[in-house]
Amino acid sequence: MENFAWYLVFVGRPNAGKSSLISKLTHAKPTIGKKPGSTRKIIEYQLAKKFKVVDVPGWGKIHSRSSDYEDRIKNEIVSFFEEKHFRIPACVLVIDAKSLVDVSKRLSKKGIIPIDQELYNFLKNMKIIPIVAINKIDKIFESEVTTAIDYFKELIDFESLSKEYQEAFVTVSAKRDTNLNTLRDLIRKHLRKNDVEEFERYVKL
Ligand SMILES: Nc1nc2c(ncn2[C@@H]2O[C@H](COP(=O)(O)OP(=O)(O)OP(=O)(O)O)[C@@H](O)[C@H]2O)c(=O)[nH]1
Numbered sequence: 770m771e772n773f774a775w776y777l778v779f780v781g782r783p784n785a786g787k788s789s790l791i792s793k794l795t796h797a798k799p800t801i802g803k804k805p806g807s808t809r810k811i812i813e814y815q816l817a818k819k820f821k822v823v824d825v826p827g828w829g830k831i832h833s834r835s836s837d838y839e840d841r842i843k844n845e846i847v848s849f850f851e852e853k854h855f856r857i858p859a860c861v862l863v864i865d866a867k868s869l870v871d872v873s874k875r876l877s878k879k880g881i882i883p884i885d886q887e888l889y890n891f892l893k894n895m896k897i898i899p900i901v902a903i904n905k906i907d908k909i910f911e912s913e914v915t916t917a918i919d920y921f922k923e924l925i926d927f928e929s930l931s932k933e934y935q936e937a938f939v940t941v942s943a944k945r946d947t948n949l950n951t952l953r954d955l956i957r958k959h960l961r962k963n964d965v966e967e968f969e970r971y972v973k974l
């Protein structure tokens with residue numbers, strides 16, 4: 770029988786920076802790559818006896834891969850959440866800030882951001898409060914940060930959400946270590962609420 774464990778999960782579109790954030794926040798050493806699709810399957814890293822961090826492959830289209838690949842990944846992710854959602858006290862939805870700004874300015878294809886929106890609603894339906902980490906803010910101008918956040922908030926009907934959902938937003942840069950403390954604190958808060966004490970010892974910053 771599989772041993773019981775709590776999971777801290779990172780999800781998001783391909784190349785959003787999930788593996789990079791895991792590498793900055795924990796002792797796990799996931800594969801990080803320049804091109805989308807670096808993480809090819811769900812990988813669980815044991816951080817403590819009953820605590821794992823989970824690196825999930827990017828959800829969404831990858832140009833160099835077939836649609837079969839995309840479907841297989843989606844099925845794998847959906848099954849993981851269906852099976853384990855009650856053991857996921859904290860889940861970080863990583864979003865690429867540059868894509869948010871580009872789409873809001875109509876500089877890139879519209880089809881991209883609805884995937885972030887779809888993932889947000891997917892987690893919400895699983896009764897998970899998504900911790901939204903808008904990453905790569907080093908790639909946008911400071912004046913664009915609000916544009917990026919507001920654009921996403923509008924998509925998920927932010928105003929209608931309860932306080933605990935609204936509080937789980939942070940802009941970060943895994944590259945420059947910006948606001949990683951705030952993200953760490955949010956993760957910690959979600960884990961504490963679920964009495965996952967072991968986390969304290971295994972998060973580095
Ligand atoms: N400029 C910048 N680049 C970043 C940041 N975070 C990650 N990257 C880069 O983005 C690329 C993708 O990073 P990963 O951490 O592999 O992204 P991922 O979401 O795990 O990607 P998949 O596993 O392919 O879904 C790498 O080249 C990282 O160095 C950031 O905050 N700023």
Ligand SMILES: [Mg+2]
Nearest residue numbers: 787788807808
């Ligand atoms: Mg990855």
